[in-house]
Amino acid sequence: MAIHQFSFPTRIHFGPGAVGLLPTVLAEASCSRPLVVTDRGLASRPEAISTKERLAAGGLDAAVFAGVFGNPVKSQVIAGVEAFRQHRADSIVGLGGGAALDVAKAIALLVHHPGDLFDYEDGKPDARPIDREIPFWVSVPTTAGTGSEVGRSTVIADDATHVKKILFSPRLLAQRVLIDPELTLSLPAPVTAATGMDALTHLVEAYLARDFHPLCDGIALEGLRMVARSLPAAVAYARRIDAGERAIFDDPDHVDARGAMLVAAMMGGVAFQKGLGVTHSLAHALSTVCDLHHGLANGIVIPYAMRFNLDAVPERLGALAAAAGVPGGAPGFITWLESLRAEIGIPNTLAEVGVRPDHVDALVRVAVADGCHASNPRNVTEADFRALFHAALGAP
Amino acid sequence: MAIHQFSFPTRIHFGPGAVGLLPTVLAEASCSRPLVVTDRGLASRPEAISTKERLAAGGLDAAVFAGVFGNPVKSQVIAGVEAFRQHRADSIVGLGGGAALDVAKAIALLVHHPGDLFDYEDGKPDARPIDREIPFWVSVPTTAGTGSEVGRSTVIADDATHVKKILFSPRLLAQRVLIDPELTLSLPAPVTAATGMDALTHLVEAYLARDFHPLCDGIALEGLRMVARSLPAAVAYARRIDAGERAIFDDPDHVDARGAMLVAAMMGGVAFQKGLGVTHSLAHALSTVCDLHHGLANGIVIPYAMRFNLDAVPERLGALAAAAGVPGGAPGFITWLESLRAEIGIPNTLAEVGVRPDHVDALVRVAVADGCHASNPRNVTEADFRALFHAALGAP
Numbered sequence A, B: 001m002a003i004h005q006f007s008f009p010t011r012i013h014f015g016p017g018a019v020g021l022l023p024t025v026l027a028e029a030s031c032s033r034p035l036v037v038t039d040r041g042l043a044s045r046p047e048a049i050s051t052k053e054r055l056a057a058g059g060l061d062a063a064v065f066a067g068v069f070g071n072p073v074k075s076q077v078i079a080g081v082e083a084f085r086q087h088r089a090d091s092i093v094g095l096g097g098g099a100a101l102d103v104a105k106a107i108a109l110l111v112h113h114p115g116d117l118f119d120y121e122d123g124k125p126d127a128r129p130i131d132r133e134i135p136f137w138v139s140v141p142t143t144a145g146t147g148s149e150v151g152r153s154t155v156i157a158d159d160a161t162h163v164k165k166i167l168f169s170p171r172l173l174a175q176r177v178l179i180d181p182e183l184t185l186s187l188p189a190p191v192t193a194a195t196g197m198d199a200l201t202h203l204v205e206a207y208l209a210r211d212f213h214p215l216c217d218g219i220a221l222e223g224l225r226m227v228a229r230s231l232p233a234a235v236a237y238a239r240r241i242d243a244g245e246r247a248i249f250d251d252p253d254h255v256d257a258r259g260a261m262l263v264a265a266m267m268g269g270v271a272f273q274k275g276l277g278v279t280h281s282l283a284h285a286l287s288t289v290c291d292l293h294h295g296l297a298n299g300i301v302i303p304y305a306m307r308f309n310l311d312a313v314p315e316r317l318g319a320l321a322a323a324a325g326v327p328g329g330a331p332g333f334i335t336w337l338e339s340l341r342a343e344i345g346i347p348n349t350l351a352e353v354g355v356r357p358d359h360v361d362a363l364v365r366v367a368v369a370d371g372c373h374a375s376n377p378r379n380v381t382e383a384d385f386r387a388l389f390h391a392a393l394g395a396p
Helices: A018-028 A046-057 A074-086 A098-112 A189-208 A214-242 A252-271 A278-290 A294-309 A314-324 A329-343 A357-369 A382-393 B018-028 B046-057 B074-086 B098-112 B189-208 B214-242 B252-274 B278-290 B294-309 B314-324 B329-343 B357-369 B382-393
Strands: A004-006 A011-014 A034-039 A063-068 A091-096 A136-141 A153-157 A164-168 A176-179 B004-006 B011-014 B034-039 B063-068 B091-096 B136-141 B153-157 B164-168 B176-179
Touching: A011 A018, A011 A252, A018 A046, A018 A091, A018 A136, A018 A176, A034 A046, A034 A074, A034 A098, A046 A063, A046 A091, A063 A074, A063 A098, A074 A098, A074 A153, A091 A098, A098 A136, A098 A153, A098 A164, A136 A252, A176 A252, A189 A214, A189 A252, A189 A278, A189 A294, A189 A314, A214 A252, A214 A314, A214 A329, A214 B214, A214 B252, A252 B214, A278 A294, A278 A357, A278 A382, A294 A329, A294 A382, A314 A329, A357 A382, B011 B018, B011 B252, B018 B046, B018 B091, B018 B136, B018 B176, B034 B046, B034 B074, B034 B098, B046 B063, B046 B091, B063 B074, B063 B098, B074 B098, B074 B153, B091 B098, B098 B136, B098 B153, B098 B164, B136 B252, B176 B252, B189 B214, B189 B252, B189 B278, B189 B294, B189 B314, B214 B252, B214 B314, B214 B329, B278 B294, B278 B357, B278 B382, B294 B329, B294 B382, B314 B329, B357 B382
Parallel strands: A011 A176, A034 A063, A034 A091, A091 A136, A136 A176, B011 B176, B034 B063, B034 B091, B091 B136, B136 B176
Antiparallel strands: A004 B011, A011 B004, A153 A164, B153 B164
16 A cells, blocks of 8 residues: 545635625735736627626726637747736736636746746656746636646647647646636537536546545545536526527526536546546547547547446446446446437537548557556556547447 | 635645655755654654654654643643744644644644734634744644544633633644554554544534535545445454454554545545534533543434434435445434444443433533534524433433
């Protein structure tokens, strides 16, 4: 039995209207000039505009940096640091999905750390230490998926090569997290489904990951319970609103389902400090090679990946079935994943989203090199990855 | 739906030999002169002696303050602060059960905070703020019960009046926690059983407490799973060792059971930041009025308390049954508590430990005034407390 280490994150405020705490939270930290870092697409939406108004009403002088789009690249971070300096900002509010929160973290890092962003790459032999001051920063997620709001790493790609670099330090953790279901009420059904499957995959893979971490195990099972109850409801509401039923927008059951998904996604982000698994290595390859949305990729491949894990961890898959409230133990859990996927509109096969057999060689190369499958409960060989990609492509 | 707040503690190292990390942990924090705060009874035992030797071997100049005994009182804290100053200490190692860890926390508080310890009492209208430096301190539990090693409060009594005062601040949390099952291998069976029931009660009451806190809920259920698997085994090993079977001392299954109980107790300490319930109010009264051991009191009364809660939260009690791996839903959970209590040698009634009907008036007064039942899932009136104490006394 080895010596294990457990760490847990930060102060989190959850509930409808939690984003209204922003002025108080910043004032308590003696901050008056926040830089709001957000997605290009989000900047013109009510969430971002009302956030800026809230800050102004709280007597704060906020500037907005809305230069985040697509998969984050280094030039976005550099532009954000420039915006921070121009505004003479003293704090950062990350408002958005995983990309905006990752860029916010990287800006926070680079404000007081000299040199190039990638000098701080995690695991690089001559990496500079992340040991200087990080400006006070608050994360405000607007999707229920990545769990990035409670994460201690950020993934930023090189502009030219598109190679992703991981920057990691407990110091990158947001000092406060505001989780507000009202910010996710307008997410369209396909985004709700894909980000929800990302949260689900974090919870499932964290629970199955090899390390001993019962705190994360308990959080993962409870988070899965919440996903099982709330993801179908959240998608159903999103579909009705997408179809024009605006009257149900603020329905308390809609707010509850969105809130539960946000909390479950946050719990996924907490739980996966334990580790992830083969599903994520498959999904990372699909994003890199075929530019597939990460949550969508997870959602398509997770039943194939769990069938691969079935004989290795039948008891643990059975506990996941129990948490999801479905009968039939481990096989029942996989059947449930398939029916959930169908119910919320995630395709059954990779072929349906344009992945082709001639992609498989490149996919396997990236998946094998990916770090996530190291903690998968069953070893994954190159041949296993090939078989998994072919299975997930679907019948020819 | 209100706005909820979640916070989580600190870095924890767990495993056999984890206490061996002490020199490294202190050196990493640039500390070289720790004060080891421990129980009077523990100071002469191998755990404490080897800890001091370990620190010396690591090049650290450690002093030992072994002035903790019984329920901690303020004069112990003042003597500990004096020991800290005399040694010119730069850090604290709390080594022991809940009492030693609570005194260690209070010493850490008083080293840089002026005035009287009780000036900082939680909730006192004119309380001084806990806002100054706290010396680096490491907690090392030697029982699997209170969860004090991950707690942010300390309970210290007035020497004269024996009135207990609570001091609370997130700043009181140990910077590091070393959880080492080797330190609990020699705990006698009755202590193993009583402290184990304390851990179990934290987990159960935290899960049932009224607040919305799914992180704590998940941790509580997973911790209960570990208690259900490991407490009977830990007590069975302790009995055989108490009876002279020294050969099984280091048996890997013994170490595993002790480790699981320590982790479950820590998880109880994390989970009960959510709240506790009626069992704890009964137990606090029994400690104050009849000087009963806190874990023993919890262990005796918890089935009566859960029967009281049965109609209020049948689903939640059913989830606890499922986590404990027992059939029969909520009633099955209460039956399991009764059989567990019998199996590990906890009495069925308060009469068996010397509580008398003429204690009840005083018991009810203290229980009603206790804060824990505020978060119980069913309101508890004075008449309810009276009925509960009479039921737990047993047939006349």
